[in-house]
Structure formats: structure tokens, C-alpha cells
Amino acid sequence: xxxxxxxxxxxxxxxxxxxxxxxxxxxxxxxxxxxxxxxxxxxxxxxxxxxxxxxxxxxxxxxxxxxxxxxxxxxxxxxxxxxxxxxxxxxxxxxxxxxxxxxxxxxxxxxxxxxxxxxxxxxxxxxxxxxxxxx
Ligand SMILES: [Zn+2]
Numbered sequence: 001x002x003x004x005x006x007x008x009x010x011x012x013x014x015x016x017x018x019x020x021x022x023x024x025x026x027x028x029x030x031x032x033x034x035x036x037x038x039x040x041x042x043x044x045x046x047x048x049x050x051x052x053x054x055x056x057x058x059x060x061x062x063x064x065x066x067x068x069x070x071x072x073x074x075x076x077x078x079x080x081x082x083x084x085x086x087x088x089x090x091x092x093x094x095x096x097x098x099x100x101x102x103x104x105x106x107x108x109x110x111x112x113x114x115x116x117x118x119x120x121x122x123x124x125x126x127x128x129x130x131x132x133x134x135x
Contacts, residue, residue, distance in 0.1 A: 016066050020059045027055025083121035086110040097122060 031052035037045040080097035084107055091112050106116045 013066060016062070020063050020066070023055050023059040023062075027052045027059065030055065079125045081123055081125055082119055083123075084108075084117045085120040086113065086115055086117045088115040089113045091117070093117070 029052075030048045034045045034048035034052055037048060082095055082097045082101050084093045084095065085091070089110065089112050091110050093111075101119055101122055103119055103122060105119045107119060108117060109115060110117050
């Protein structure tokens, strides 16, 4: 109950869930419309029935796929790196991302000149072995 989760993954998943539920609601509406259209318009009813079933099947499929992916994502957390730079002497340092880090935030003073250092970059480490970094 007291599970605290404010990560980006949760945000994305709740958005996906919203889309899925809208699709599901629309397909259910299509099915209801199909049932009511059967007596008056046969062809339209069949189309609505088809759309309804496709929508329902698709949203259920996506829902299961998303749940699988979220499980996989929650196990493996990508490492995020923060680059800190000194404006005065150009000293650069790299460390792990810490909660509350943002670009242009002033952090610890420079090791060389004691000037406050700035966060200049926050990025996720890419685990591709082919990729070569220039810096
Ligand atoms: Zn410096």
C-alpha cells in the first residue's frame, strides 16, 4: 500500500493504460452499437462488430505486452550519469545521477579553483558495445 513510485516508467505505463482503456471503451461502444444496428442496418452492424472485436483484442494484447515490458524494465534499471563542469577552469567530472539533479544546477565547488560547478549534462549510459564515445 505504501509503495512509492514516481519514476518515468510508471508515468509511461499509466499513459499507456489510459490509451488501452479508451480503446477498450470505444470497442465496447462499437459492439453495443453493432447490436442495436443489427435490426436496421445489417452491413454497418457487421463492420461495428468487427471494429469492436479488433479493438478489444488489440487493447488486451497491448495490455499484456506492456505488463511484460514493465516487469522487465523494473528489474533492470539503466544507469544515469551526470556530468559536472566548472565554468572557470573547465574542469569536468562525471558521477552517477542523484535524485534532484538537473541541468545548470550548482553543485559542489570545483576541486581546482573552488568555484561552484554546474551540471552540464545528464544522460543514460547506453550498453552498446559497438558504439564508440568520442569523449
Ligand atoms: Zn574550476
